[in-house]
Amino acid sequence: MTRIHPTAIVEPGAQLDETVEIGPYAVVGAHVRIGARTTIGSHSVIEGHTTVGEDNRIGHFASIGGRPQDMKYKDEPTRLEIGNRNTIREFTTLHTGTMQDTGVTIIGDDNWIMAYVHVGHDCRLGNNVIMSSNAQLAGHVIVEDYAIVGGMSGVHQFVRIGAHSMLGGASALVQDVPPFVIAAGNKAEPHGINVEGLRRRGFSPDAISALRSAYRLLYKNGLSLEEAKVQLAELASAGGDGDAPVQALIAFVEQSQRGIIR
Structure with a gap:
């Protein structure tokens, strides 16, 4: 009743x-x-x-x-x-x-x-x-599975927050956060891979290692986005546990309308 x-x-x-x-x-x-x-x-x-x-x-x-x-x-x-x-x-x-x-x-x-x-x-x-x-x-705004949005954060319209990513507290987000990435700040910038979250959800060490390599290609190696995409595609065909998450990362970047945080 x-x-x-x-x-x-x-x-x-x-x-x-x-x-x-x-x-x-x-x-x-x-x-x-x-x-x-x-x-x-x-x-x-x-x-x-x-x-x-x-x-x-x-x-x-x-x-x-x-x-x-x-x-x-x-x-x-x-x-x-x-x-x-x-x-x-x-x-x-x-x-x-x-x-x-x-x-x-x-x-x-x-x-x-x-x-x-x-x-x-x-x-x-x-x-x-x-x-x-x-x-x-x-x-x-689109917030994908297992994402975390920190307290006091503001997210601009039409932004997309990728799966397994994390937006730190009191952040201002105006572009897309790729999956698996930690972002924080005003304006929000990338701060590595959400390693602890991925471990808790059962991602293998090989998958996490591949995502770390993908992050370096996107943000640390001085590559343009187009250059990074080419090398990401090669990384995603290595034949290991990291292929699927890296492919998901590539698909997200390709589909981004506002552009990813840089």
Whole structure:
């Protein structure tokens, strides 16, 4: 049976699994769907065309599914989609998408989103992302799997943060961070490979060694980006554990729209 505190407001039309729990003074809008075993903290607002999956924990005073902070927005029925097993802490703001993009903001699975985080319209978070307190994403940002965004960091619109990368605290990011790379500063600059994170996630010593070599080609050997790409392609065909991650790094660089941090 759904446990809804008597002071909470659930508008007609909202679809709640029978195991959902909603705390005091929370508000759930008419176009919201919430999956099994998800809990909503007191005073939180879940509104808009928002879908929340299973086993999510949403803290107190969170604002989920609000209108995008975009002056071109004209009340179109854009969406926010949240996956499963996410932790979303106090005072977080997650906004719906805009028609200028895909019309949807997406939060994947197993993400850890700390207090006061802002995820702007049309952003896409993958799985197992960590966003530390007060991290701020402008619109259209992509954060790939296992990336870490440090507290008090600000990320420019349309930036992409690669898988297994780390953005240090209080950083200002205006270009893409390649996968596996540590970035920090204002403006953020590269500071090596996220070795400890890769070890924790089971990357082999050979794979980490190959990524270190790739980093040197990109950032330490005085090569132009085009020259580095040629040598990266050679590194990615060595026939070892490092081939796949280096190929992922190459693909990211090739697809970058804003350019990678340099």
